[in-house]
Amino acid sequence: MSTRLSRGGRLIDRSQAQEFTFNGRRLRGFAGDTLASALLSNDQVLVGRSFKYHRPRGIVASGAEEPNAIMNMGAGGRFEPNQRATTTELFAGLTATSQNHWPSLEFDIGVVNNWLARFLPGGFYYKTFMYPRAAWKHVFEPIIRKSAGLGRAPKEQDGDRYEHAYAFCDVLVAGGGIAGLQAALTAAAAGKRVMLLEQTAQWGGRAPVDGVEIDGAPSDTWVNAAIAALGKMPNVTLRLRCMVAGVYDHGYVLADEKIADHTPGDGRPRHRLWRIRAGKIVAATGAIERPLSFAGNDVPGVMLASAVRDYVVNFGVSAGDRTVVVTNNDDAYRTAIVLAEAGLAVPCIVDARPSVTGDLPARARALGIRVETGKAIASVKGTKRVTGVALCMQEGEGAVLEHIACEAVAMSGGWSPVVHLWSHCGGKLTWDAAQGYFAPDATRPPTGHDGAAMVVAVGAANGAFGVSAVLDDVQAGMRTAGNGSGVETPARRKEDAFKTTEIQPVWIMPQGAGIKLKAKMWLDYQNDVKVSDVQLAAREGYESVEHTKRYTTLGMATDQGKLSNINGLAILADALNAAIPQVGTTTFRPPYTPVPFGALAGESRGDIFQPLRRTPMHEWHEQHGAYFEPVGLWRRPYCFPRGGENHAQAVVREVDNTRGSLGILDASTLGKLIVKGPDAGRFLDMLYTGVMSTLPIGKCRYGLMCNENGFLSDDGVVARIDEDTWLCHTTSGGADRIHAHMEDWLQCEWWDWQVYTANVTEQYAQVAIVGPNARKMLEKIGGMDVSKEALPFMSWADGVLGGFPVRIYRISFSGELSYEITVPASLGLAFWQACHTAGVEFGAMPYGTEALHVMRAEKGFIMIGDETDGTVIPQDLNLAWAISKKKQDYLGKRGQERSFLVRADRWKLAGFETLDGTVVPDGAYILAEGVNDNGQRNTQGRVTSTYYSPTLKRGIALGLVLGGLDRIGDVVSFNTVTGGKLEARVVDPVFYDKDGAKQNV
């Protein structure tokens, strides 16, 4: 039985009981409990099932390293899978369910995999790929898919909110134990801006649990004083529940702050992702105890010695009445002592070392605890919970010497520094053979933007164990990090004089164990990787640790191998007959523990997922039933359905109405760039394929822009404003890109040219008044002469129209009589409404982008992004007329001279009319005879724009076809999605008003 003790528990408040449910059972814990301690206090030893064999799993650890006790937490909009019970603070009303079992935790069908274990060896997944070939698709994949994944995916939208926050500091200290606190005190005293982040809800780390004394007082006292001192300093920021997730280039650090995990629904954000830029990062992240590899080390009740100690000291919870301690080092004796002092039984300390003489063992012995040296655990009895252990000689093969009944086993294979933050950005490690761990190599640190070390590891994270060593290490580390040593190091603790027996690395127990025992020694509890699996991988030729990891899935579970990695490496090294440092480690990657997607997304969800750009008339469009489509980040009305119209019907009506009487378009998104200066004309002549320098003031000219490859990049009408000022229209999505393109060439290539640019796209609302009644409507509004004589096609004029200061461009993208009118954006809505009011008697209707597209296609006008895809040059689109033959140079000219771009057999623009009047499918290809080397049908062209034309009352298309306009009259076949063909006649791409009579009236 694991249970709550009648006294003790430094973190719990026994006056505050808190009810929670686990798998639907109502249980009770106390404020200050973790879910794990609360479960243990209710004798919930079995907390989950493993991934592959569905073996029963119990709580192993007491912190972030926990591999087994991972839960589905919460419900509905607060449901979250894969949460570690050991790091979940208990609150009243918490609901948790165990994972990876069916139909129930106690009775699980999947455990059948356990009996099939010999068919699911290491590399099982990879082997299923190999043979028989059909088996993967029909047998293995369906089974694996069904059993894959740990927790369930949430089904509802996350009910919480999240946010990011940026922070800057000179020194970021990760970890609020003794080392972190002392590092923060040191840096703060040196006047540095300090952030001290601790992942748990308490300061002090392990020291208070381990009975450490500093300056002659319990470490709690010192910790409280340190926090009080730091809290008063304006240059220090302290954050609890804030896990440093990763260290990135140039001192960039991400930290996940759990604000309201333990107070759900209190109105605060659940998590906050801190995006920190730190001058120096101090990794005071402590160490994690290693398990020992003995047969049955995965049976619920086998726990880390430190965890057993934590549960007693912090929470007043015992893992069992009788606990056998198994160890290869002195530290685990603290657990035995704590248990004995709490009145619990420690039937035996099983120590693999041949002789043990230190002070801690002496204290244990003095308490009457039996210490068996040179011994090992041969096996653990029990399935869903420990009932006992069998002892054997560590040096032997596992012959059982005796059985000892117990409910818990506290194991310790030594401690491994948490080197993640040191390693994330390339800090190198050295192998300490005596202690059996990798520690930061101070001579090969990760470096920052200035080439200097950006991380310093201190304390246990740097391999310094014991408070004296820790404090000395902090002082040395902070001095090398250039962050002062002005703080007096506290006096030594009483354990300074402790005599210890050296740790003896033990990678399997007993050392001569045969295959039967090794197949029961778990390395990775969550992913079910055993000693035998790693050895098999080595035999099968997986010599690289990175390969072995993926082949066996060792360390690939949600705990990322915090417990298993070093033991696995040691086993692999042994199997390969290599030294551990030669085998090396796998790569430490952020985050240290999982960060919720919600925290990473921060504020970016819902209405502010993305910045949607709105024109000044956007709300009017919404009020008038517009159906919107994205154009870059803009949202533009696609059409304005009326009555019961579907979108297609609305588009037909809008086209017919515009061509028949009057259409009004919100064209505000059109890019507008001012280019001014003595060299502006020369500059534009380089940017456009045509000549803009000769454009007369007051006139407009269509222009094409190419990139240096010669491919068409943007198009638009350019207006000459005055002697040294032009206004360049760009495509709606292109304004920022083309403005950047201009600035790039001006700043980086022609920096001696006197040209300034300004992007004034959003300064103006732009309204297109289109159709045969356009002039009549403007004349009714009144204020400007909009006659053909005063304002001819392809000219512009400034004036006042109906009281609005406007600029009118006589340009047309529809082929109709058209005026594009700009007003200051803050008058845009009023002007738009004025146009609709004035337009009533002329049959005015708003139209959307689809009608615009249909009308431009009917006119054979190209659209960037439809007719172009980054591989099309203007010549392909029969736009040679817009390319100057006289200019020596323009961007893209040299590119267009390349042999493959001047070939006669390039696909060129033509129009297409289907023989049966239907619409060519989007993306269709024009079929050619035969097949290519891959057995695919040859092609001779493709559709680029395809619409139903209300004007022609049939399907029309623009496309690129071999031979281009020379093919007019030919009948070609487009493929269809269903594998059929659609015949179409090649025609002139200008389907409507070929000589432009309508727009030029």
Add this chain to the structure above:
Amino acid sequence: MLILECPYCGVMADETELSPGYEAHLKRFGPGSSDQEFEDYMFARKNPKGVHFERWRHAYGCGKWFLAARDTATLEVFGTYPAQSKAPPMALQDKIRARRPDWKGFA
């Protein structure tokens, strides 16, 4: 995620304020250039492990393009300088040489 000091506005800019522009100090080849010259200009990019010169734009800041000398392996930034430079400033080249004695020099 890098930080680079914009030489125009003096801001130590987070990479998220910047947009990249790839290799610096390219010489443009236009009409009249050979196929080889044009190909090199368009496509032949250095990809050194070590000292490299790059274009960056302080896109969310002052909008100016600048150049940066950076070690592509360690990410050490040797310095930034205005885009209106035909070659890295001598002082910067000296600094790089001091930091990377095996550097072949600016070519």
Add this chain to the structure above:
Amino acid sequence: MSDPVSALGQMSYHGFAMVQEIGPLGMISLRAKPDVAGLVEVIWSVIGTALPTQRRIEVAGDTAIAWMSPDEYLLILPYDQTGPALAALAAALKSQHYLAVAVSDARAVFRITGVKADQVIAKLAPVDLDSMAVDEVRRTRVAQVAAAFWREGDGFTLVCFRSVAVYVMGLLTHSAMEGSELR
């Protein structure tokens, strides 16, 4: 003629800081190098201050001028004074290389006020506010869009593009919600 309408009609939000869309505010984007003849004088006459140095803003009552880049300034003035100011610039800089355009309508302007106003910005912009000078203008991004801000009174004035005013209001609202104070 109708009155000019700002992007959000002076929408406001009261969280742990107050957010208020203001405007319309007159703004002129001026591209010119600081040594252009006549520039200093015309800025004195139009704005009433000296030219700002790198990343600084000079304020004189309801007019101000901010340094935006080595050859760009932002003039801030009452909305109806942009026309006369542009005319004054045109007259003074007639033969010089410069570009001045009104951008009043292309922008949305927000005031973020209160003792914790800085925390609202700290959630959105990769900017070290503690190292920002009192009279400094910072051009940066807030979440996914470009913005500029400076300290003014008991808070900040923040300028962004008009088309994303709804988005920025959403960002500021989210960031200023009660219960999410950073300190």
